[in-house]
Amino acid sequence: MPDIRLRIELLDTDPLVWRRVLVPEQINLHRLHEVIQAAMGWCDCHLFEFECNGRYYGEPDDWSDRPIALARNAKLKTIASRLKDNTFHYLYDFGDDWVHRIVVEETGLAETNPCPRLIDGAMACPPEDIGGPGGFEALKEAVAGRGDEHGEMLLEAVGGHFDPEKLDQEEIDFMLEPIQAGFRRGGRKASERPMPPSVATKLEMESSLKEQGINSIEELMQALQAEIDRSRKG
Structure with missing residues (x-):
């Protein structure tokens, strides 16, 4: 083939x-x-x-x-x-x-x-649910210390850290392994290889947010904005 x-x-x-x-x-x-x-x-x-x-x-x-x-x-x-x-x-x-x-x-x-x-x-892939290319630019401006309130909220929503230049080869290889197994060309099964720290951290974050009833970055941003609004009123 x-x-x-x-x-x-x-x-x-x-x-x-x-x-x-x-x-x-x-x-x-x-x-x-x-x-x-x-x-x-x-x-x-x-x-x-x-x-x-x-x-x-x-x-x-x-x-x-x-x-x-x-x-x-x-x-x-x-x-x-x-x-x-x-x-x-x-x-x-x-x-x-x-x-x-x-x-x-x-x-x-x-x-x-x-x-x-x-x-x-x-370059790194943009995070999910940040509003498309415009949101991605706002996030990168925040990472560079030039962000407006929207960009700062996006940065906080992704955990306060994002490296736009990082290509995570280890994570990509790990995520491709189940697909490789489907083509029967050998290689280790994903279950036989330790999970990269970046994948484990991402899963832990997603699990923590779901426990709080938050299922996306968009919902997290809404929660952050609500908290900001409450602080201003206080």
Whole structure:
């Protein structure tokens, strides 16, 4: 089963957030969605959609205003062979609207193991639910000490620390292992490898917030704003 090399770029980010990955050519678009989530650093908690030559692939729902084909029924090999400029797009989170440009850099590569895997990349993925590229810029301004109240709230919502330049290779490799196992090319099972500290910390934070009835950064920001409003009134 030959491999395909892809470059994934998160549009409207500066510096550009990007990843280069190898995937099996027989991968379907639903599995590719899982690879993108792992490689970028997303949490797979929102809807997604691929756009290829004017056709859309994802998970059809009652709110869609256009025909959506099942992503799991579309093979990357077939899609790649029909692209006019070797480029298609992936949209994640219909609220924040994170648009990714995917470039098919090379096809027919020799089979590698493990696969899918990350080859290269740069910059950290934005946190979930921060309001899209505008929120991401506000967060980075806050990290640099130039943030307004909105940016400071975002920074507090993500735990008070965010490194926009950090590419966490260890976490990405860990998150890709279950997908690699599905292609039966060997490699360790995720359960056989210690969980990276960054993954453990993220899970602990999510668990703590859920215990408080907070299920997203948006809800946490609302709680922080309410606390700020109460302090001002006091």
